[in-house]
Amino acid sequence: EAGVAQSPRYKIIEKRQSVAFWCNPISGHATLYWYQQILGQGPKLLIQFQNNGVVDDSQLPKDRFSAERLKGVDSTLKIQPAKLEDSAVYLCASSLDRTATIPGEQYFGPGTRLTVT
Amino acid sequence: RKEVEQDPGPFNVPEGATVAFNCTYSNSASQSFFWYRQDCRKEPKLLMSVYSSGNEDGRFTAQLNRASQYISLLIRDSKLSDSATYLCVSERSSYKLIFGSGTRLLVRP
Numbered sequence: 001e002a003g004v005a006q007s008p009r010y011k012i013i014e015k016r017q018s019v020a021f022w023c024n025p026i027s028g029h030a031t032l033y034w035y036q037q038i039l040g041q042g043p044k045l046l047i048q049f050q051n052n053g054v055v056d057d058s059q060l061p062k063d064r065f066s067a068e069r070l071k072g073v074d075s076t077l078k079i080q081p082a083k084l085e086d087s088a089v090y091l092c093a094s095s096l097d098r099t100a101t102i103p104g105e106q107y108f109g110p111g112t113r114l115t116v117t
Numbered sequence: 118r119k120e121v122e123q124d125p126g127p128f129n130v131p132e133g134a135t136v137a138f139n140c141t142y143s144n145s146a147s148q149s150f151f152w153y154r155q156d157c158r159k160e161p162k163l164l165m166s167v168y169s170s171g172n173e174d175g176r177f178t179a180q181l182n183r184a185s186q187y188i189s190l191l192i193r194d195s196k197l198s199d200s201a202t203y204l205c206v207s208e209r210s211s212y213k214l215i216f217g218s219g220t221r222l223l224v225r226p
Contacts, residue, residue: 031212040125042204042216043161056213091160095212104151104208108160 002026004109006092012115018080021112025073025094031055033106034067034077035091043091049075082116089113120144121217123205129223134195138220140205141187147207147215150181152190155202155219164190164203195224 005024013019025032031050035043046065048056051072060067064083069075079086093106123140130136142150150167165172167179167188178191188205205217 040218042121042206042218043214044216045213048213104149104166104206104212104214105163106212106214108162110160 004092004094004107006090006109006112008112009110010113010115012117013082015084015116016081018078019082019114020076020078021090021092021114023075023077023092023109025075025092026107029094029096029107030072031095032069032075033093033095034075035093035108037089037091037111039088046077079114082114084116087114087116118143119217120215121205121207123217123220125218125220127221127223129225130195131225132195132197134224135191135193136195136222137192138190138203138205138222139187140189140217140220141185142205142207142215143186144207144209144215145186147209149208150188151206151208151214152177152179152188153204153206153216155204157201161204161216192222195222197224197226200224 007022033048034046037043046060047067049069052069067077089111091111092109095106121142152164153161154164155161165174167181169181172179176193180189202219202221204219207215
């Protein structure tokens, strides 16, 4: 079974530039998550989709971050304009319907390592 | 105060040792708890769930104490391959996971 795919794996941009990340979840997974992991910290949820609807975006900095999940499959996360403090690994995860999986089990992609200079 | 707090370590132990990690959580409404493992520069992966009755999986034992709001992970007979960061995780409603900052374990030969 193919895992969660993310691209690009690495990205270096200057502050005030824009950047976009792409995620393809495991086939059949209805729920998709975007996390930000700053060095030395645990992942922090930015946004959660159930199919193509937003379940939770309370920690998404909406003045600069946006995300969409068209057709309930792939998703993109965009930052515009980027700040130095956005340097982090951006992880995408997906999970099955609650009744069909181990509670709490989310499958993570390899992440995109963003450096803002 | 962070919702899930862990000792960052590192815990440096010899092969074969027993090591225990604790974490505390502040949100009494948290419903479920888990330990995830994250290898260096890799993505997190679910290690095991944590139940009040205790949960054992081979050399790993997890325990939840709701009264004191802490979670523990015990690793027996440590292997070199156990070297990683262990993330304590609580789950709120709607499958929202709250991650601690992780405890780093180094197992030396």
